[in-house]
Amino acid sequence: MNKIQQSFHKSRRKELSGLIGKDSIAVIFGNTFRNKSYDGDYLFKQYKNFYYLTGFTEANSALLIAPGGITLKSGSQKIKTKEVLYVQPKDEKMETWSGKRLGYNNVKNELGVDYSEVNEKICRILSYHILKNYRRVYLNIAEMLKLTGDMKKIISDFLDNLNRIAPHTEIIDVSYILGKMRSLKTEFETEKIRKASDISVQSYNEILKILKPGMTEFEIQTELEYYYRHYGGEETAYHPIVASGENACILHYENNDQKLSDNQLLLIDSASEYNYYCSDITRTFPVSGKFTHEQKEIYDIVLKANKECIKKVKPGVRFSEIGKLSEKVLAEGLNKLGILKDKTEIKKYSLHGIGHHIGMDTHDAVPSSVTESSDTDTLKPGMVLTIEPGLYFTKEMKEIPVKYRSMGIRIEDVVLVTKSGSEVLTRGMVKETADVEEKMHITDL
Ligand code: GLY
Ligand code: MN
Ligand code: MN
Numbered sequence: 001m002n003k004i005q006q007s008f009h010k011s012r013r014k015e016l017s018g019l020i021g022k023d024s025i026a027v028i029f030g031n032t033f034r035n036k037s038y039d040g041d042y043l044f045k046q047y048k049n050f051y052y053l054t055g056f057t058e059a060n061s062a063l064l065i066a067p068g069g070i071t072l073k074s075g076s077q078k079i080k081t082k083e084v085l086y087v088q089p090k091d092e093k094m095e096t097w098s099g100k101r102l103g104y105n106n107v108k109n110e111l112g113v114d115y116s117e118v119n120e121k122i123c124r125i126l127s128y129h130i131l132k133n134y135r136r137v138y139l140n141i142a143e144m145l146k147l148t149g150d151m152k153k154i155i156s157d158f159l160d161n162l163n164r165i166a167p168h169t170e171i172i173d174v175s176y177i178l179g180k181m182r183s184l185k186t187e188f189e190t191e192k193i194r195k196a197s198d199i200s201v202q203s204y205n206e207i208l209k210i211l212k213p214g215m216t217e218f219e220i221q222t223e224l225e226y227y228y229r230h231y232g233g234e235e236t237a238y239h240p241i242v243a244s245g246e247n248a249c250i251l252h253y254e255n256n257d258q259k260l261s262d263n264q265l266l267l268i269d270s271a272s273e274y275n276y277y278c279s280d281i282t283r284t285f286p287v288s289g290k291f292t293h294e295q296k297e298i299y300d301i302v303l304k305a306n307k308e309c310i311k312k313v314k315p316g317v318r319f320s321e322i323g324k325l326s327e328k329v330l331a332e333g334l335n336k337l338g339i340l341k342d343k344t345e346i347k348k349y350s351l352h353g354i355g356h357h358i359g360m361d362t363h364d365a366v367p368s369s370v371t372e373s374s375d376t377d378t379l380k381p382g383m384v385l386t387i388e389p390g391l392y393f394t395k396e397m398k399e400i401p402v403k404y405r406s407m408g409i410r411i412e413d414v415v416l417v418t419k420s421g422s423e424v425l426t427r428g429m430v431k432e433t434a435d436v437e438e439k440m441h442i443t444d445l
Contacts, residue, residue: 001055006112008188009055012181013065013083013113016053019177022068026138026174027125028053029155030061032148047143048360049178051276054085056111058102060151062086062122063113070125072117081115086122120150126158128165137165138174176367182359183366184382189359190416192277193384194425196233197414200271200279201428203227208439211266213287217242217256224270233272237279238362240270244287248408249392251352260287265295267408271362278362280386281426282412289440291433294403298391299411299433301333305389306411306431309354313415313422318377319368319385323354326389334391339400349393355386358414381419388412 020026030050033041046057053063064070064084072079090103107116124130131137144155162171185193206227207220220242228236243253244260248267260266264287271279284302286295305326312322327346334340334349357364364384367376379385390410393400414425430436 001110001112003112004188005055008186009053010112011186012053013063015181016174016177017065017067017082019181020065020067020136020138020174023135024067024138025070025125025131025134025136026063026065027122028063028065028138028140028174029144029147029151030054030056030059030063031143032059032151034148046276047140048276048365049140049143049175049182052178052182052360054111054113056085056087056102058088060088060119060149062119062151064122064125070130072115074117079115083114085111085113085116086119087116089118089120120154123154123157126154126161128161128168131165132168134169136170136172138172138177140175140178141171141173142175175365179366180376182364183357183376184380185359185384185416186382189277190382190384190425192275193279193359193414193416196237196272196274196277196279197281197425198428199228199231199233199274200281201426202231203272204268204281204283204429205439207268208285208436211260211285211287211440212289213260213262215260217244217247217258217260217266220260220266220268221256221270224268228272231272233274235273237271237273241267241282242270243267243408246395246406246408248284248410249394249406251392262288263292265291265299265407265409267410269410269412276360278358278360279414279426280358280362280388280412281414281429282388282390282410283429283431283436284409284411285436285440290437295407295409296433297337298393298404298407299409301330301337302389302391302409302411303431303433304333305329306387306413309387309389310413310415310422310424313379313385313387313417315379315381315417315419317379319354319379320377322387326350326354326387330389330391339404349391351390351392352388355388355412358384358386379417381417383417384425385415385417386412387415 031047036042085107088101104116221240241253242256244266245264247253265284267284269282271281309322309326330350331343331346357366370377392408393405395406416423
């Protein structure tokens with residue numbers, strides 16, 4: 001790992017240390033393998049909070065943070081440290097089957113974490129005798145309870161002892177505090193999201209070159225997945241939604257197995273992940289290369305909502321207010337077309353909220369609430385959001401004129417909140433109807 005990345009993760013550990021305080025300790029577990037069927041596992045993916053603090057992608061690891069210091073025994077020596085990374089032991093046989101392991105000797109040099117031990121030693125920390133010395137113990141409880149294999153055994157012993165431990169120390173889930181940290185991206189992180197967005201835009205542009213009637217949704221999905229890898233992404237940020245016609249009205253449509261026909265719209269909601277950071281783009285294209293009059297009417301209402309909401313993004317504005325603006329623009333547009341008499345009924349056709357935070361998770365694991373003591377709804381520089389208004393008319397909606405039915409349109413961009421306003425990280429992807437048609441036409445020649 002290069003020094004820039006090392007110092008990013010170190011800065012995250014330092015910030016967490018400051019937030020939890022010297023009389024606290026945090027133990028954050030990494031992910032373990034998960035069985036898919038018989039002796040086959042799902043592809044391993046590190047827990048995002050653990051990655052945020054370490055950048056380490058090996059299974060069966062754990063991180064200890066002790067802001068006030070902890071003394072550990074190593075043979076006859078006593079070591080005082082503020083951070084320990086617990087990693088898998090080197091094992092020649094296992095490494096032949098499943099790949100190289102870093103080994104605790106190499107942790108400091110490779111990852112910049114001050115001290116390291118083999119993972120089984122974490123059980124010493126999770127004992128009554130150690131934990132009772134701390135006022136608070138922060139754990140990634142929800143993730144910890146899903147661990148498998150040897151790490152699960154360590155957790156089981158800890159849980160068996162919890163009734164003895166808990167009266168002496170507060171047990172707190174660290175996810176909320178990490179979520180708050182994760183809501184404000186550093187430049188290191190926004191660069192990753194920017195890169196994930198660029199890769200996604202390049203890949204969408206490849207799709208515009210080949211999209212035509214007769215193809216299947218699945219072909220588009222696999223082409224996108226190919227180009228994400230081709231342009232440097234590691235995997236999809238989430239299962240791609242490639243939804244033609246009526247299918248676009250299923251918000252998380254995942255079958256992607258239908259044929260595209262001439263008069264349909266195709267909604268693609270897909271993006272690449274890059275170095276553990278996600279993008280999230282939706283565009284809606286006419287399969288034929290040209291929008292029909294009715295398609296353009298609805299598309300332009302959604303586009304107006306997308307653009308007006310993006311204009312609103314700046315520090316101090318409430319995300320929930322942007323959501324209300326979106327509904328207002330959509331309702332007015334439909335009302336003007338004579339489709340929606342009662343504007344308060346817009347939710348029936350707009351279905352979902354205006355967007356979400358995005359980062360290491362597509363729907364980023366950050367708090368979004370307003371309580372008496374905490375407001376995570378107000379935008380701040382460094383937040384990264386999606387703006388994704390949509391309108392959806394199924395064939396069952398008898399109150400909607402037939403010509404508009406079986407149509408789902410969403411236009412989604414990734415937007416960084418800057419000090420003075422915002423920057424659209426997905427701005428390279430066309431969205432005006434004329435630009436979409438031109439791009440599809442030019443590439444036809
Ligand atoms: N891709 C899922 C979403 O847009 O929220
Ligand atoms: Mn989204
Ligand atoms: Mn999306």
